[in-house]
Amino acid sequence: MRTSNLRMTVILARCQKRGVSLSPGEQGTIRLTPPGVLPSHLKELLTAHKADILKLFTAPPADFLSEAPCTTCGSWERWSWLDGRELCRVCLVLDFAPMTLRHDAA
Numbered sequence: 001m002r003t004s005n006l007r008m009t010v011i012l013a014r015c016q017k018r019g020v021s022l023s024p025g026e027q028g029t030i031r032l033t034p035p036g037v038l039p040s041h042l043k044e045l046l047t048a049h050k051a052d053i054l055k056l057f058t059a060p061p062a063d064f065l066s067e068a069p070c071t072t073c074g075s076w077e078r079w080s081w082l083d084g085r086e087l088c089r090v091c092l093v094l095d096f097a098p099m100t101l102r103h104d105a106a
């Protein structure tokens with residue numbers, strides 16, 4: 001079962017709320033700073049989304065933060081594309097929304 005796109009940013013926001021920052025650890029792990037703060041259910045969610053989270057770590061950082069959250073994933077992070085468009089970093093990195101047209105699930 002695939003969780004919704006929004007879920008991912010919600011998980012990251014919950015970690016931030018608890019003052020926990022995520023960074024890439026050794027051998028494809030996620031390092032939590034400080035450790036031991038997150039409840040186990042949140043850790044399980046992080047593990048379930050590990051591949052996506054690591055992709056976000058390794059992608060170039062956002063060019064700027066939008067004033068409104070992305071309607072697809074809820075992220076504020078944006079890239080200024082070559083043609084002047086503002087594209088959601090999270091959606092592009094995780095392939096949520098094709099660059100041309102987004103198809104809403106029927």
Ligand SMILES: [Zn+2]
Pocket residue numbers: 070071072073074075088089090091092096
């Ligand atoms: Zn997005």
